[in-house]
Amino acid sequence: MSSKDLSEVNQENPIIEYGKWLATHPKIWSEETIKSTLLQFVDLLAVTIPGSQEPVTKDVIKTVESWGAGSSTLICNKKSLSAPWAALVNGTAAHALDFDDNFDPAKAHASAVLIPAILALAEENQLGGIQCIDAYICGLQIMGKVGQGLNPYHRNRGWHATATVGAIGASAACARLLGLNQDQSSFALSISTSLASGFMSQFGTKMKPLHSGLAAKSGTIAASLAKNNITAGLQTFDGINGMNYLMIGQDYEQLKESISKPQHGQTLKFDTKNIEEPLHLDFYGFRVKRFPNCGSAHRAMDIMLNLRNKLNLTPEKIKKITVEAPISHLNNLMYNNPKNSMEAKFSMQFALSCILNLGRCGLSEFKETQISCPDLKNIYDKIELIGVDKSEIEIPTKLTIKLVDGSEIEEKTFFPVGSKNHPFSDAEYWNKFEECSKIHLTKRNYTNLRNNLEKLDKLESISTLMKELK
Numbered sequence: 001m002s003s004k005d006l007s008e009v010n011q012e013n014p015i016i017e018y019g020k021w022l023a024t025h026p027k028i029w030s031e032e033t034i035k036s037t038l039l040q041f042v043d044l045l046a047v048t049i050p051g052s053q054e055p056v057t058k059d060v061i062k063t064v065e066s067w068g069a070g071s072s073t074l075i076c077n078k079k080s081l082s083a084p085w086a087a088l089v090n091g092t093a094a095h096a097l098d099f100d101d102n103f104d105p106a107k108a109h110a111s112a113v114l115i116p117a118i119l120a121l122a123e124e125n126q127l128g129g130i131q132c133i134d135a136y137i138c139g140l141q142i143m144g145k146v147g148q149g150l151n152p153y154h155r156n157r158g159w160h161a162t163a164t165v166g167a168i169g170a171s172a173a174c175a176r177l178l179g180l181n182q183d184q185s186s187f188a189l190s191i192s193t194s195l196a197s198g199f200m201s202q203f204g205t206k207m208k209p210l211h212s213g214l215a216a217k218s219g220t221i222a223a224s225l226a227k228n229n230i231t232a233g234l235q236t237f238d239g240i241n242g243m244n245y246l247m248i249g250q251d252y253e254q255l256k257e258s259i260s261k262p263q264h265g266q267t268l269k270f271d272t273k274n275i276e277e278p279l280h281l282d283f284y285g286f287r288v289k290r291f292p293n294c295g296s297a298h299r300a301m302d303i304m305l306n307l308r309n310k311l312n313l314t315p316e317k318i319k320k321i322t323v324e325a326p327i328s329h330l331n332n333l334m335y336n337n338p339k340n341s342m343e344a345k346f347s348m349q350f351a352l353s354c355i356l357n358l359g360r361c362g363l364s365e366f367k368e369t370q371i372s373c374p375d376l377k378n379i380y381d382k383i384e385l386i387g388v389d390k391s392e393i394e395i396p397t398k399l400t401i402k403l404v405d406g407s408e409i410e411e412k413t414f415f416p417v418g419s420k421n422h423p424f425s426d427a428e429y430w431n432k433f434e435e436c437s438k439i440h441l442t443k444r445n446y447t448n449l450r451n452n453l454e455k456l457d458k459l460e461s462i463s464t465l466m467k468e469l470k
Contacts, residue, residue, distance in 0.1 A: 019186025139173025163198020170219020
């Protein structure tokens, strides 16, 4: 399809408008926006380093290592592969521990998809740090806009948005990174819809982190195909056979009209009038993770940790714990009696018991040897979960703790530590980075990597950063 053909399509078509924005928006960002992006690179690489040693990542490497050599680094591995396979591996590693950030407009793990795709293509094409930052900002913006056009019902009906919306965000980031023109950028977005899939029924299995890797891979492929003249349909976002109808349902129009209190800008409408406004990275921010498990448990975990420390709570003092939370959160926490570490990451019972018994819930607590610990399991039956059919912006998570002495404690919160309303300090980002990476990197690599991350926007070649991650 030629540019003339594209111009004849309805100019409110989101694929065309988003493609135009990606191709023409000035590469000028505020110092604050650049700094925020840099910190997301810090956080994502922090969790990818230990994630690279997880069984799921090693299994993916074993599968793809013979499929195509290239110049894109596999993190904490001596091998390099072609960009799509490096993005697949590193994207899987980034999400393997479920310690990576959440991005609310898309209801997805954004950085675990965007950054592996960007780094793989940037290394292959010998691009610099500021180009990676620019691609991330743009990819996140389109990922958020598409997520707002599909959610909350897309995710509530069982699609894993990290895999679906993530693939589109990654294609946008890669289109921007490769400097695609308007037509090519639009086609890249369309191509990615044919590569977007993933169900929440995979939570608690090895496929869940693979969703992030597959989305990152899809973004590199979609943009690269578009660069080399692969065209695609222009109605794959909005229309009877578009994502909105196929990945939400035939009641899409009724659902759209029924939304009176949209959360995180989710209106079931693809905004083509104000693509840059608000800039999602600045306006919505992220939910950076304090704990390496499903973020749906974090509000309750913050409360439990606070009460334990403040009141010296111990398991023997407690008769019952009631957690009242949005049902959309509890639906993600489907393992009441987890049998392994992957299931434990989606268990409110394990999370609260871990904090109550140990006063912490970090990487070491998700070792397989901990999951079956009797002291942790003994409190599961004391925990009751009550789901409320309201959004997370309408109701807080509330913990009610009944003590054996007959007294009762209640506390609630809307905002987990790490969210925009309770953000990490710079020091907390770097502390997490050190905690995650120190046992996997030499002192020299750690120092060089940190120095390069601190000046990411000044690096002439992203290879300077990646060589410290081999």
